[in-house]
Amino acid sequence: MTENNSGDARHLETLDRDLARYSTLEVATQYISRPIVGPGIALVFIVLAGLVSAIMFGQTNNAMIVVVAACFGAYMALNIGANDVANNMGPAVGANALTMGGAIAIAVIFESAGALLAGGDVVSTIAKGIIAPEAIGTAETFIWAMMAALLSAALWVNLATFVGAPVSTTHSVVGGVMGAGIAAAGFGAVTWGTMSAIAASWVISPLLGGIVAAFFLFIIKNRIIYRDDKIAAARVWVPILVGVMAGAFGAYLALKGLKKIIKIELPLALLIGLGIAVIVWAVMIPVIRKQSEGLENRNKSLKVLFGIPLVVSAALLSFAHGANDVANAVGPLAAIVQVSQSGDFTSAFSIPIWVMVIGAFGISFGLFLFGPKLIRMVGSQITKLNPMRAYCVALSAAITVIIASWLGLPVSSTHIAVGGVFGVGFYREWDAERRLRNARAAMPDRPVYSAEERQRRKLVRRSHVLTILAAWVITVPAAAILSGVIFLGLNTLLG
Numbered sequence: 001m002t003e004n005n006s007g008d009a010r011h012l013e014t015l016d017r018d019l020a021r022y023s024t025l026e027v028a029t030q031y032i033s034r035p036i037v038g039p040g041i042a043l044v045f046i047v048l049a050g051l052v053s054a055i056m057f058g059q060t061n062n063a064m065i066v067v068v069a070a071c072f073g074a075y076m077a078l079n080i081g082a083n084d085v086a087n088n089m090g091p092a093v094g095a096n097a098l099t100m101g102g103a104i105a106i107a108v109i110f111e112s113a114g115a116l117l118a119g120g121d122v123v124s125t126i127a128k129g130i131i132a133p134e135a136i137g138t139a140e141t142f143i144w145a146m147m148a149a150l151l152s153a154a155l156w157v158n159l160a161t162f163v164g165a166p167v168s169t170t171h172s173v174v175g176g177v178m179g180a181g182i183a184a185a186g187f188g189a190v191t192w193g194t195m196s197a198i199a200a201s202w203v204i205s206p207l208l209g210g211i212v213a214a215f216f217l218f219i220i221k222n223r224i225i226y227r228d229d230k231i232a233a234a235r236v237w238v239p240i241l242v243g244v245m246a247g248a249f250g251a252y253l254a255l256k257g258l259k260k261i262i263k264i265e266l267p268l269a270l271l272i273g274l275g276i277a278v279i280v281w282a283v284m285i286p287v288i289r290k291q292s293e294g295l296e297n298r299n300k301s302l303k304v305l306f307g308i309p310l311v312v313s314a315a316l317l318s319f320a321h322g323a324n325d326v327a328n329a330v331g332p333l334a335a336i337v338q339v340s341q342s343g344d345f346t347s348a349f350s351i352p353i354w355v356m357v358i359g360a361f362g363i364s365f366g367l368f369l370f371g372p373k374l375i376r377m378v379g380s381q382i383t384k385l386n387p388m389r390a391y392c393v394a395l396s397a398a399i400t401v402i403i404a405s406w407l408g409l410p411v412s413s414t415h416i417a418v419g420g421v422f423g424v425g426f427y428r429e430w431d432a433e434r435r436l437r438n439a440r441a442a443m444p445d446r447p448v449y450s451a452e453e454r455q456r457r458k459l460v461r462r463s464h465v466l467t468i469l470a471a472w473v474i475t476v477p478a479a480a481i482l483s484g485v486i487f488l489g490l491n492t493l494l495g
Helices: 002-057 063-083 086-094 100-118 120-129 139-163 169-185 192-225 230-257 266-292 299-305 307-342 353-370 372-380 387-407 413-442 451-456 462-494
Strands: none
Touching: 002 063, 002 307, 002 353, 063 139, 063 169, 063 307, 063 353, 086 100, 086 307, 086 372, 086 387, 086 413, 100 307, 100 353, 100 372, 139 169, 139 307, 139 462, 169 192, 169 307, 169 462, 192 230, 192 299, 192 387, 192 413, 230 266, 230 299, 230 307, 230 387, 266 299, 299 307, 299 387, 307 353, 307 387, 387 413
């Protein structure tokens, strides 16, 4: 009997060791396979984009070219979702107003809606406004130029995302189109007037984003935070701020999103936006009053009241980003499709709905698969954000992107969002210094801070300024050179 028990014990011990090995093997398999799940799903999406293009385009002589271009466009859209969308959702996640899952869900819905409803104008600028098609020579040369631009931009953004460099996808695709045009027909092929306007927008957009963000933070601080009764002030101003945001979104949707159904001119769109702003303002008054019941009169309590505005502003920014940045993925693709169908590369380009769908869903998939890490970085590593500061950044970026999309300028949402973050941070530094000077004037005996102590009061990480500026400077020439090399390679191999 004792021998049987001993044998059973050894058997159980052996079984436990085997189960432990299987458990260890399972954990190791999951650890190894996890990094390839995202790329695997992305590859499936790229293949599906190619199949959709083959079905929609039909059996023609240029069908294979369109299929390859659609795969490149899907690849670029995935990279945009992985890189750029973090700038939209980072502030809300960093301020703990949204969970990562909630941010991704909102971004997927509103990015897709913005791309499909309001993405056409900027696509036309990318496809036709940067280079003069008539200078290229032949339709075949134009197709190879757009193909090179699309592939070079996708490769550059993928490389930059892999190494963690905060580059602009807009810079990448504009540089790619310009480089391919120069390689195909020389510097005269570039529409330098359009390029000058685009280049000016790259400088103006981060400055405008920073100024607008600082302005809204100024309002919040002076009208709410610095008031004796903060809760009472918030009951007045938070509904106004939400109304401003809703009005901007309503005006933009009326002007751009409904143009496929009804043509609405700017004055009427502004009136519609004003009406929506008033309605939302009136609705939010009792909502904010109810939220503020029982809150203590301190700054921490205000974070609760800014939860709704921050979520709405993040959604607004995602819509605007989808409208503006879908051009980076499908602008050259739309040009390739049109030229492949008609052979005409000098007239205006129309945007097939299936092309816009590839761009919209590609951005969403890229965010879902590869975006969380960059969302955390943007939300917490540049400067400390709370819901009030994050709201200012998001609303500033949304308004700036909406204006740029309305004007047809492919500005960088990366520039605008980062400019807003720096604007908020630098305003906080200036405001802290101002309050310190006032306190010192009121109390002359107060000790003066040393240079080292003043340096510790810096609220924006200066190292990020140089890193981001360097990335912005190098992206356009790098993408242009890569595009030119790819074009020359295609031209040599395929004639």
